[in-house]
Amino acid sequence: MKFDLVTKDPASKARAGVVTTDHGAIQTPIFMPVGTVGTVKGVHQRELKQEINPDIILGNTYHLYLRPQLDVLEQAGGLHKFMNWDRPILTDSGGYQVYSLSANRKIKEEGVKFKSHIDGSYHFFSPESVMEIQRTIGADIIMAFDECTPYPCDYRYAKRSMHMTHRWLDRCISHLDKLPYKYGYSQAFFPIVQGSTYTDLRKESAEYIANAGAVGNAIGGLSVGEPAEEMYAMTDVVCSILPEDKPRYLMGVGTPINILENIALGVDMFDCVMPTRNARNGMLFTANGTINIKNKKWEADFSPIDEMGITFVDTEYSKAYLRHLFAANEFLGKQIATIHNLGFYMWLVRQAREHIIAGDFYAWKEKMVKQMSQRL
Amino acid sequence: MKFDLVTKDPASKARAGVVTTDHGAIQTPIFMPVGTVGTVKGVHQRELKQEINPDIILGNTYHLYLRPQLDVLEQAGGLHKFMNWDRPILTDSGGYQVYSLSANRKIKEEGVKFKSHIDGSYHFFSPESVMEIQRTIGADIIMAFDECTPYPCDYRYAKRSMHMTHRWLDRCISHLDKLPYKYGYSQAFFPIVQGSTYTDLRKESAEYIANAGAVGNAIGGLSVGEPAEEMYAMTDVVCSILPEDKPRYLMGVGTPINILENIALGVDMFDCVMPTRNARNGMLFTANGTINIKNKKWEADFSPIDEMGITFVDTEYSKAYLRHLFAANEFLGKQIATIHNLGFYMWLVRQAREHIIAGDFYAWKEKMVKQMSQRL
Numbered sequence: 001m002k003f004d005l006v007t008k009d010p011a012s013k014a015r016a017g018v019v020t021t022d023h024g025a026i027q028t029p030i031f032m033p034v035g036t037v038g039t040v041k042g043v044h045q046r047e048l049k050q051e052i053n054p055d056i057i058l059g060n061t062y063h064l065y066l067r068p069q070l071d072v073l074e075q076a077g078g079l080h081k082f083m084n085w086d087r088p089i090l091t092d093s094g095g096y097q098v099y100s101l102s103a104n105r106k107i108k109e110e111g112v113k114f115k116s117h118i119d120g121s122y123h124f125f126s127p128e129s130v131m132e133i134q135r136t137i138g139a140d141i142i143m144a145f146d147e148c149t150p151y152p153c154d155y156r157y158a159k160r161s162m163h164m165t166h167r168w169l170d171r172c173i174s175h176l177d178k179l180p181y182k183y184g185y186s187q188a189f190f191p192i193v194q195g196s197t198y199t200d201l202r203k204e205s206a207e208y209i210a211n212a213g214a215v216g217n218a219i220g221g222l223s224v225g226e227p228a229e230e231m232y233a234m235t236d237v238v239c240s241i242l243p244e245d246k247p248r249y250l251m252g253v254g255t256p257i258n259i260l261e262n263i264a265l266g267v268d269m270f271d272c273v274m275p276t277r278n279a280r281n282g283m284l285f286t287a288n289g290t291i292n293i294k295n296k297k298w299e300a301d302f303s304p305i306d307e308m309g310i311t312f313v314d315t316e317y318s319k320a321y322l323r324h325l326f327a328a329n330e331f332l333g334k335q336i337a338t339i340h341n342l343g344f345y346m347w348l349v350r351q352a353r354e355h356i357i358a359g360d361f362y363a364w365k366e367k368m369v370k371q372m373s374q375r376l
Numbered sequence: 377m378k379f380d381l382v383t384k385d386p387a388s389k390a391r392a393g394v395v396t397t398d399h400g401a402i403q404t405p406i407f408m409p410v411g412t413v414g415t416v417k418g419v420h421q422r423e424l425k426q427e428i429n430p431d432i433i434l435g436n437t438y439h440l441y442l443r444p445q446l447d448v449l450e451q452a453g454g455l456h457k458f459m460n461w462d463r464p465i466l467t468d469s470g471g472y473q474v475y476s477l478s479a480n481r482k483i484k485e486e487g488v489k490f491k492s493h494i495d496g497s498y499h500f501f502s503p504e505s506v507m508e509i510q511r512t513i514g515a516d517i518i519m520a521f522d523e524c525t526p527y528p529c530d531y532r533y534a535k536r537s538m539h540m541t542h543r544w545l546d547r548c549i550s551h552l553d554k555l556p557y558k559y560g561y562s563q564a565f566f567p568i569v570q571g572s573t574y575t576d577l578r579k580e581s582a583e584y585i586a587n588a589g590a591v592g593n594a595i596g597g598l599s600v601g602e603p604a605e606e607m608y609a610m611t612d613v614v615c616s617i618l619p620e621d622k623p624r625y626l627m628g629v630g631t632p633i634n635i636l637e638n639i640a641l642g643v644d645m646f647d648c649v650m651p652t653r654n655a656r657n658g659m660l661f662t663a664n665g666t667i668n669i670k671n672k673k674w675e676a677d678f679s680p681i682d683e684m685g686i687t688f689v690d691t692e693y694s695k696a697y698l699r700h701l702f703a704a705n706e707f708l709g710k711q712i713a714t715i716h717n718l719g720f721y722m723w724l725v726r727q728a729r730e731h732i733i734a735g736d737f738y739a740w741k742e743k744m745v746k747q748m749s750q751r752l
Contacts, residue, residue: 039701039708046688068675068700075676076696084692299444300451312422316460320452324444325415331707332415 001141001188001215003247009355011362013239013266016353019216019247021140022185023080023088026055028247028268029352031259031345032090034276037063038083041276042335043342045084051311052342056088056140058271061133062097065123066116070136078138078183090271091139093130095192095220096252099148107147109164127171131179138183143218143251144172146192151225158196165194166208173212190249192220193238197230206241216269217242218249223258223272232261239266256285256348256372260365263352275345279337282326285344289374291319293337298323305336311343377517377564377591379623385731387738389615389642392729395592395623397516398561399456399464402431404623404644405728407635407721408466410652413439414459417652418711419718421460427687428718432464432516434647437509438473441499442492446512454514454559466647467515469506471568471596472628475524483523485540503547507555514559519594520548522568527601534572541570542584549588566625568596569614573606582617592645593618594625599634599648608637615642632661632724632748636741639728651721655713658702661720665750667695669713674699681712687719 002020009015019026033040033048035057040048048054059079068082076082079089098105098112105114111126125133127145134142146165149158169191181187191209195201209217219238222231235250242248249269250262259270275285284291286306291298293305298319305322306314313336325333348368355361378396385391395402409416409424411433416424424430435455444458452458455465474481474488481490487502501509503521510518522541525534545567557563567585571577585593595614598607611626618624625645626638635646651661660667662682667674669681674695681698682690689712701709724744731737 037700037704037706038697039706042707042711044689044708044711046692063704067704068696072676072696072700076678076694081678082694082697082700084694084697300448302452302457313420316422318452318458318460320444320448321414321458321460324413324448324458328413328439328443330413330415331418331710332420334707335418335420335711 001186003216003245005245007357009264009361010359012264012365014263014352014356014361015266015268016356017247017268021088021188023086023140024055026088027350027353029259029263029349029356030055030269031349032056032058032269032271033342033345034058034060034271034273035083035085036060037067038079040338040342041280042331042338047339048085049087051339052346054087054342054346056090057085059089059091059137059139060094060097061091061130061137062094064091064137065094065133066118070133073138074136074182078136080138088140090141091134091137091143092251093134093143093145093192094125095143095146096148098125099150109167127168128175131172131175135179135182135187139187140185141188141190141216144169144189144191146194146220148221148224149194149196151197153196155198158194158198159201162194162196162201162205165192166205169209169212188215190214190216190218192218192251193242194221195234196221197226197234199233199237202234202237203241206238210242214246216247216249218251219267220251222250223252223254228258228261231258232265235262235265235267256345257369259345259348260352260369263349264362264365270349275341276338279341280334282333282337284337285341285372286376287344287368288371289376291376293319293322294326295323305340306344308347310347311339313339314343377562379592379621381621383733385640385737386735388640388741390639390728390732390737391642391644392732393623393644397464397564399462399516400431402464403726403729405639405725405732406431406645407725408432408434408645408647409718409721410434410436410647410649411459411461412436413443414455416714416718417656418707418714423715424461425463427715428722430463430718430722432466433461435465435467435513435515436470436473437467437506437513438470440467440513441470441509442494446509449514450512450558454512456514464516466517467510467513467519468627469510469519469521469568470501471519471522472524474501475526485543503544504551507548507551511555511558511563515563516561517564517566517592520545520565520567522570522596524597524600525570525572527573529572531574534570534574535577538570538572538577538581541568542581545585545588564591566590566592566594568594568627569618570597571610572597573602573610575609575613578610578613579617582614586618590622592623592625594627595643596627598626599628599630604634604637607634608641611638611641611643632721633745635721635724636728636745639725640738640741646725651717652714655717656710658709658713660713661717661748662752663720663744664747665752667752669695669698670702671699681716682720684723686723687715689715690719
């Protein structure tokens with residue numbers, strides 16, 4: 001994997017770049033749609049590629065490990081072939097999902113014992129096993145195994161956890177060295193900065209991670225309930241330490257506004273379930289603010305879902321029709337809203353890139369943040 | 377509406393024809409995908425048109441009356457505009473849905489009082505109100521209000537019900553005369569033959585319906601649990617009486633085999649929830665038999681869903697992937713299976729038409745019936 005920094009915004013820390021993988025190039029800043037168990041929920045791969053057009057999508061190690069399981073993925077020749085997606089894929093390490101299991105997992109130095117949310121069976125993830133699992137899934141970018149601390153988090157716990165995440169990183173790296181690529185293409189490895197919302201811990205962690213010399217770096221443990229201002233403060237600290245010539249990936253973030261603000265702080269890559277999950281609940285993101293399409297006010301509004309027409313659904317269907325589909329609990333409603341929201345997220349990061357290259361990102365960002373704060 | 381009989385099969389009663397409506401032509405025999413409340417469940421209108429390509433779809437009066445309700449449909453300018461579908465639509469009369477409510481409806485000479493399955497509210501359908509409702513929905517073909525008798529059905533009940541359906545037909549026709557078209561295009565009206573599984577009643581009903589002189593005729597009250605042989609016997613009797621120069625629509629039928637057998641008896645139009653509903657349960661229809669994609673046997677079968685490749689899903693996804701989506705309860709599985717099944721149904725009726733025109737329908741039908749009886 002290779003990262004080329006194309007340009008930097010004069011008025012902020014925003015950057016435009018290109019990440020090159022064996023499955024193609026990723027124009028940054030980028031948003032990665034979440035394809036949990038080998039599907040971006042409710043969207044055909046063809047639609048995803050042609051209509052939404054992301055350069056890269058994300059898969060979840062925890063979910064893929066449980067279903068379809070590794071033997072099937074290995075026989076398929078990896079996740080790309082299994083799901084018929086020929087562009088880059090990134091897999092998380094399962095750390096976040098395991099953290100989300102709260103009562104059903106036990107974290108120790110050796111690794112994490114957890115109970116499957118599907119059948120209650122017990123499993124064990126260690127830095128070593130997660131590297132092996134991600135080799136088998138076969139994503140282009142794979143992530144270190146970390147502990148994602150909750151918010152708020154006691155300082156002592158956050159510090160101890162961060163140090164364990166660092167030790168786990170060393171174990172990931174030394175184990176990966178023994179594991180050849182499985183499918184003939186390379187996999188880039190990104191370590192993850194932790195440290196909760198404590199500036200000194202974030203600095204220490206960012207320095208540790210930067211020293212690992214990986215081809216790209218990630219920021220974890222944010223977007224877990226902390227105020228946006230705390231998130232931005234942590235991103236700012238961490239981005240000032242992480243090397244400029246490597247892509248920076250902020251995990252699990254966020255709203256359209258969060259994304260623009262973090263781009264302004266020097267983040268290059270994002271993923272979040274928000275556009276897809278909120279879509280399934282009838283919430284649409286637009287350049288002029290959010291829409292709750294379930295509201296009765298849209299019942300007889302026959303105007304297009306979004307006049308901007310970023311994807312075909314925006315102009316082929318009316319607000320009244322989409323509201324009807326949600327009222328009647330028809331899955332097509334969720335499909336339409338998902339395509340709309342992902343289309344909008346992709347438009348947003350593409351626009352951000354264009355404005356960074358044009359040199360007017362900051363003013364555009366300020367305007368967009370104001371516009372997108374509205375509720376329609 | 378106009379019907380042109382193109383050709384008749386020499387070895388059976390199968391026919392190929394063209395029904396012409398203000399929203400375009402329908403090549404018969406045809407299968408009409410069911411779009412219950414203004415959506416063929418899980419399929420974008422664009423996919424429906426481009427990938428499945430039916431000449432006509434069906435909407436359900438009962439469901440559309442309850443949601444989005446008539447005022448919304450009227451403000452939208454009818455169902456075509458509301459759902460963005462510019463090809464022909466047929467609406468049933470609600471008779472079948474009301475019959476399905478069993479405990480929650482009371483049938484009288486005046487009409488049917490029923491309880492909404494959504495909120496328990498009471499409503500009343502009469503032959504007159506159903507004609508008004510279908511004017512507002514705005515389908516190209518609208519259906520008479522009938523009583524669909526169950527199977528088995530007591531002879532006296534079936535006879536009394538049939539006579540009431542005939543009286544209701546007269547009321548439909550005289551009321552329709554007073555109702556102008558609402559949206560500038562014409563609507564054809566089809567009466568419905570009833571009579572349960574009694575040959576004498578079916579004959580009497582077919583004669584009554586034929587005498588109504590409608591532009592097309594339908595056969596109702598079948599596919600309600602009777603053995604296939606009884607269904608075919610009734611279709612045969614009825615088709616021998618219904619005029620040859622009008623299209624014949626067998627309501628609610630059926631399996632791919634049922635469709636071919638009824639085409640051989642002179643039926644031109646079909647609708648059924650089977651390809652869509654069974655798809656959502658993981659059952660696929662193919663030219664070589666049915667597949668239960670949930671079976672463990674497909675877990676590591678990376679061959680295409682269907683080598684025939686009628687629609688894009690058949691070759692873009694593997695059986696193992698589709699099985700995984702069902703195992704993980706991912707909606708994309710239902711979407712893929714729905715497109716596959718509808719694509720197959722459309723292929724089947726198109727092939728039937730080609731073979732009727734080529735003059736070798738009967739032999740092809742016999743071969744297909746044998747092939748499609750298998751379980752893969």
